[in-house]
Each structure stands twice: as C-alpha cells, then as structure tokens.
Amino acid sequence: MSKTLAELRSRRWFSESGMRGFGHRQRIQQMGVRRQDVMDRPVIGIINTWSDLSPCHAHLRERAEAVKRGVLLAGGLPMELPAMSLGEVIVKPTTMLYRNLLAMEVEELLRSHPVDGVVLLAGCDKTTPGTVMGAISMGVPTLFCPAGPMLNDRLVQGGVTRQVGAGTHTRVFWDEYQAGKIDSDQWKALETRMTRSPGTCNTMGTASTMTAIVEALGLALPGSSSIPAMDSAHPRMATDCGERIVAMVWDDLTPQRLLTRESFVNAAVVQMALGGSTNAVVHLIAMARRAGVALVLDDLDQVARRVPVLANLFPSGDRLMEDFYYAGGLPALMNRIGAQLSLGELTVTGRSLGENIAASVVQDDEVIRPLARPVSSSAALVVLRGNLAPEGAVMKGSAADARFFKHRGRALVFDSPPEMHAACADMDLDVDEDTVLVLRNAGPVGAPGMPEWGNLPIPKKLLARGVRDMVRLSDARMSGTHYGSCILHASPEAAVGGTLALVRNGDEIAIDVAARSITLCVPDDELALRRAAWQPPPRPVTRGYTRLYQEHVTQAHEGCDFDFLEGSATSPEPVIY
DSSP states (O other), X not given: OOOOGGGOTTHXXXXXXXHHHHHHHHHHHHTTOOHHHHHHSOEEEEXXXXXXXXXXXXXXXXXXXXXXXXXXXXXXXXXXXXXXXXXXXXXXXXXXXXXXXXXXXXXHHHHHTTOSEEEEEEOSTTHHHHHHHHHHHHOSOEEEEXXXXXXXXXXXXXXXXEEEOTTHHHHHHXXXXXXXXXXXXXXXXXXXXXXXXXXXXXXXXXXXXXXXXXXXXXXXXXXXXXXXXXXXXXXHHHHHHHHHHHHHHHHTOOHHHHOOHHHHHXXXXXXXXXXXXXXXXXXXXXXHHHTTOOOOHHHHHHHHHHOOOOBOBTTTSSBOHXXXXXXXXXXXXXXXXXGGSOTTOBOTXXXXXXXXXXXXXOSOTTTBOOTTSOSOSSOSOXXXXXXXXXEEEEEOGGGSOGGGSEEEEEEEEESSHXXXXXXXXXXXXXXXXXXEEEEOSOSTTTTTSOOSOOSOOOOHHHHTTTOOOOOEEESSOOOTTOOSSEEEOOSSOGGGTOGGGGOOTTOXXXXXXXXXXXXXXXXXXXXXXXXXXXXXXXXXXXXHHHHHHHHHBOOGXXXXXXXXXXXXXXXXOOOOO
16 A cells, blocks of 8 residues: 555645645745755654653653654654643643543644654653544554653662562552651652653553553554663664654555554453553543444453463562563563464554564563463453442452452442541541442542542551551542552443442442442432432533533543544545645
C-alpha cells in the first residue's frame, strides 16, 4: 500500500498552485524552512507532552530532538507540536479528568495541520491512552515513543538492602509513618531520594502498564516500553522512532491497519502477565472503542483467568522496571507467553508480532517467572458483579490479601475524601479489620474525573494494631502503583444513581472473588425505598471543560470516553481554500 509524493496529505497544503498554497509555503519559509523541504518530503508531526510540571516527561525536550534526527535521516521533515502535559500527582483534581481533552487536542492538532504521520512522545499515566486515542481517531500513520521508567532506588536498613519503587513505597512508608514506625527525619530523607531521575514510575503502575499495552498493540517499537528513561538506549530508540515513521508514511501503515480485536486481546494478555494496573481496564476499553473494536469487562476477566502473573514487579512482586529491562523486557515476556497471543498481528515494524519477539529470551527467571512458577496464584484482574455493581467492579487480585477473597463485613460509608480522612484519623472510630470501608461520589461524574482515591486509607486506630489491609470499596480508581484489597470502578457510580449511593453505615457487604460477586445484603424492597428517596449530589461546576465532561463522559465499564468521540468514524478533512 505504498504512497507516492503526490498522495501525501501535506500536499493539500503545499502543492496548491493558487494564493492559498502560496501563503502556506510563504509562512513555512518565514520560519527558515526551505521551500523544497515541504514540497519533496513527508511532514512528520511530533506530539510532545513535555512540561516543566511533568517530572515523568522532563527529558522529552531532548527526546524530541532525537526523533527529529531520525526523521531527517530518513528523508522526512519533522515538526514538533506541543500538547497538554498531564503530570500525575501534580495535576488536580486528577489527570483522568483531562485524558479526553488531551485526546481531543491530539486529534485536532493532527487534523488541522499538514501532517502525514506522527510520533507520540508520552508515557505518564493518562498521556499514553490520551495521545493514542486521538491518533486512532485521526487515522494517520502513528508510532508511540514511550518516556520510559525512572531509575531504581535502594534503601539500606540494618545492613539489609531493599529495593524502593515510586508510588508503591510511598503508601508503604506512609502507613509506617502513621503507625509511628518511621520518624519525621526518615520520612523527609525518603522524600528526597525515592524518585531519582526523570521518567515514569519504576513499578508496574499505570504508566508502565499502558506503554507496555501500546507496544503489545503493535503501535511502538519492540522493547521500547521497557527502556529506562535515562539509559543511553533511550535516545537511540527515539531516533529509531523518527526513522521508522517516515517508512510507515510511505507504506500507509495507519492504526486502522494494525488494530484488530486480536491485537486488543494481546494487550489484555500482556496486562495480566505483567500484573498491570487496574486503570488499564478503563483505558484499554476506551482505545478499543475508538478503533471500532467491541471490548468489555467480561473479555478482560476471561483473559485474567487464564494468564498468570509472571512479571515479578511491584506492587504484585518485589522488583522494579530496571530489573525488567535487564531481564529482557516486554519482548522476552511476550515470547514466554506466546501460546496465549495472536502472533500474526501486524505491527509498526511492518512485521508480525511473532516475528518481532521470536529472538527474545528471558535473561532472569526471578524477574520474569517461568509459567510453572508464577508470581501470584491470584489473577491480576477480577471483575465482580452484583446488586452493588451491576455493570461491574474490578479488583487487583494479585496485589490483595487472599483472606479477603470471601468476606462479609459491615459498611462504613464516606461521601467525600475530607470526611474520610478526618474519620480515619480518629482513634475512637467505630471500625475493625472486618469493616468494609466505602467511598462514593468519586466516579467519572461525581468527583468529577474518577480520581485515584480508591486506595482508601487504613484508619489510624487499626494501623496502630498492625493492620495493613482491609476491604475497601469505591467508584473511584486506584493508582497502579498501589496495592491492597480494594474494589474499584463500581459501575454505575453513585453520582448517577448506582447502588453505591444507597449504602448506609452498618449495611453488610459480601464479596466472593471465586464467584465473581459483590452484594449489598439489603432486601430489594428496602433498596427500592432508598432509591425513591435518593437525590443526586449537586454539581458545583457550571461552565467550561468540566461541565462538558460531566455531561458527556461514559461510565467506567464503558471506558470513560466522551459519548460523541466513540467509534471508528472519522471527521472530514479540513477544507483548504
């Protein structure tokens, strides 16, 4: 499906013989670009999500230059286009609120400019699905260049060296600090050293889960998602991305040619083998819907039942992303689970997935475990259904305490994080380790934006007793770096009238992971009375993007995309006159 120069999309801007074409060429030359460069070369957009307030992307200015070098070497013309940078932790109320805005921006940046192909520079949690969703909807040849994970940290205590990872150990050490096991000087020392370099979280959090998923989808170069951000291989990989995208333009290798149902199932297989973030469920469904692929929670649950967790990475294991890279990275893991993959799917290399990973070998069986010795006997993902979540809720079984897999406890309900945190600090709180903590009004509409509030704090009273896990339920998400017996994404959410809105303190909640069930143990007639009396919570935001979000976002089980952006239909190309 090779293209000729005359067929390039950018020709509509630069080859027109009238006054409009004259104006386009004139303005390009105003920037010091030669006339022949836009007449004789494909134009490659570089979507860069760099920002001074995005620590995961602090190095992407330099990586954009490496991508440009590759584009030029291959005979293309690189043009960098800045896009919204969503630095996890820093952006409030949550980066998830703005994932769809980034997707819209990427789609419209590409549509409105003379771009023949694009390299996406991203990696922090929501930037990966956001940029990919926009590029899928636009439909030009696309190659994803991942930001890469930060360097590992180590902590020496009592002569014992301990690996420390961003996010996971923030929660671990916070609980120890709250329990009085760590003093303020130790807490401050940890703050200064746990994140040692630019790059995404070095655990198997949402960032590494999503970049691995994009690689498994065939939209990134083989092995690229595992390379640490500060490794010299990383800028070389970025140059390879620039070189490869030019060939993809000539071959017209668009996302529509790469993304099939089988490639999305491959991505789900990879998520489970990695013990990946529960956030991937929302993003994978949203990306699939943009590609016109029907993917639902039950599909993911079925994959999780058959694919063991093999990546020994926090929070399911005890290693970090640098170790995973040295062990062979994602190609080695995929080779090990090759029997679970559709190996014939086409990728950005122009070769099949099977061809890409055929020579990859696991270098460390402690980091990427053999099939006979998985990291966890529990699945990376469990989808629960019942009257509390008729459209589903999710749990990361491999990072939870198995003693809670069949559990019944009384609910302690919170309607907001401030209420929850105040109560959990109360040493006289009426709570025990069998209580089910419930946070509601934290979903897509209610929060708004479905923040990562789902890893509810253990009450201080219980921390002092040595309790480090208990059942927690919400319509929120949880950081992929976190762990615990947290049931998330309860759908429909409380703010739109889901059953979570009807739970009262003291109600009993029953969970059965083996049966995939979650039940509010209240008679149907009582629930009907409560529903009749329920009033939706107020929506204080009445303008701007947040209002648009609340009016058009879909529920968690549908991917939290905007209802008017789903589907594979593309917008018409802009009129040039």
